Amino acid sequence: MSLVGELTYFLGMQVNPMEDTIFISQSKYAKSIVKKFGLENTNN
Amino acid sequence: MTHIKLTKDDSGVNFDQTLYMSMIGSLFYHTTSKHDITFVPGVCSRYQAEPKTSHLTQVKRIIKYINRTYDYGILYSHVTGSMLVGYCNVDWDGSTDDRKSTSGGCLFLGNNLISWFSKKQNCVSLSTTKIEYIAAGSSCTQLLWIKQMLKEYNVE
Numbered sequence: 553m554s555l556v557g558e559l560t561y562f563l564g565m566q567v568n569p570m571e572d573t574i575f576i577s578q579s580k581y582a583k584s585i586v587k588k589f590g591l592e593n594t595n596n
Numbered sequence: 597m598t599h600i601k602l603t604k605d606d607s608g609v610n611f612d613q614t615l616y617m618s619m620i621g622s623l624f625y626h627t628t629s630k631h632d633i634t635f636v637p638g639v640c641s642r643y644q645a646e647p648k649t650s651h652l653t654q655v656k657r658i659i660k661y662i663n664r665t666y667d668y669g670i671l672y673s674h675v676t677g678s679m680l681v682g683y684c685n686v687d688w689d690g691s692t693d694d695r696k697s698t699s700g701g702c703l704f705l706g707n708n709l710i711s712w713f714s715k716k717q718n719c720v721s722l723s724t725t726k727i728e729y730i731a732a733g734s735s736c737t738q739l740l741w742i743k744q745m746l747k748e749y750n751v752e
Contacts, residue, residue, distance in 0.1 A: 565628070565629060566669075572673060572675055573672060573673045574672045575669055575670070575671050575672075576669050576670045576671075576672070577667060577668065577669025577670075578626055578628070578629045578630065578669070579667045581625070581626060582626060582630075582662050582663075582665075582667075583666050585622040585623070585659065585662065586660075586666070588622070589619060589622075589656075591656060591659050591660055591663060592663060594663065
């Protein structure tokens with residue numbers, strides 16, 4: 553086991569620590585599912 | 597989707613079940629950071645046994661929504677109160693096929709969203725009061741569990 557620093561990305565979850573908040577999102581994963589099902593160029 | 601009632605659509609055109617289930621699975625995983633789509637994949641997942649193109653249209657709409665809102669997430673702040681608050685609600689007669697209602701709820705610790713759920717109720721009900729009680733019951737279960745857990749962690 554090794555210590556790789558603060559958690560930033562794990563299983564598609566992005567963890568962004570800011571001053572006194574933490575923002576959790578899956579924007580990379582979201583983009584990948586849109587791309588996987590071929591809907592990235594649709595707008596409505 | 598709010599005004600669209602999905603049904604089994606027996607006369608509809610069949611769609612590849614494996615692909616449909618894969619789409620639903622991907623959407624469910626995305627709900628871990630995007631609670632605004634907790635309900636809709638649940639509705640679409642009811643038709644996994646025999647997906648039709650009419651169901652696929654709705655799943656595609658959810659993915660298109662994700663395409664526009666991919667950067668949404670949950671913000672947790674350190675500076676916040678520690679009051680545990682729960683909300684719950686229910687849709688009346690939400691499922692056209694079996695007439696069961698769906699409970700939904702969310703729990704906040706201070707300003708932070710810590711738990712949420714959306715689940716179709718197990719029984720058919722004849723009164724709106726009863727379905728509200730069922731939803732309140734599920735919410736309280738969750739609330740008490742978190743309350744106990746906070747106590748164990750010594751969070752006031």
